[in-house]
Amino acid sequence: MSSRLLLPLILLLPLAEIAMFVLVGQRIGVGATILAVLASSFGGMILMRKQGLSMLRGLQAGATGAEGGEVVRGMLHMVAGLLLVIPGFITSALGLLLLLPLTRSFLWRSLKPDVVVTRSAQFYRRSNTGERNTKSGPSVIDLDDGEFHRDEETKPKDGSGQNRSPWAGPGKQIDG
Structure with a gap:
């Protein structure tokens, strides 16, 4: 879909939804219309919760498809749930x-050439203390004041003793 058409469609969607509310409300009544919208939203929330937990379990077990098809199908389920949660017909x-498998497979076939699936080589594990550890070791080193010192090379060469920033440019200093 062209990006020129996307913005007008997004802007016209609320107007179309209001028109549908009026048409459906005239046909089945206000109470039934409100119940239908609430039922749709409730069903969408249940679908999103179920699919989100299912996707999380699949990702933790490493059960994603070789080309990411399972992840994309799960995401399409999540988008379907989100569309159901949004009030409107x-x-x-x-x-x-x-939610129809035929629609999802059609979308997956059309999206597949543009989707790149990568796997992260870094995994996080929780230790017994609840801290996050990585296989590659910690990325933050915590030093006390006595454990840190600057080399002589970082002091200004003009002997002024003032703290100069390498980003401030020549002759400029850091206020502080």
Whole structure:
């Protein structure tokens, strides 16, 4: 879809949703319309929670597909849940359409050439104390005041003894 069309569609969506509320409300009544919107939102929340937990378990177990297909399918389920949560009949219809396996496979086939899946080589594990440890070791080194010193090379060569920043430019100093 062209980026020129995306902005007008996003801006027109609320107007179309309001028009659908009016049309559906005239057909089935206000109470039934409100119940339908609430049911759609509630169903979307349940779907997002279920799919999010399922995706998290799959990622932790390393059960993602070789090309990331499982992750993308899970994300499409999450998008379908989000569309169901958004109040409105058009977004709910799009969310329900996205729940169909045929629609998801079509989207995956069209998105697949543009998707790059990489795996991180760094994994985090929690120690018994609850701290996060990595396989490669800590990335932050905590030093006390007595353990840190500056080399002589970092002092200004003009002998002024003032703290100069390498980013401040020549003759400029740090206020502080």
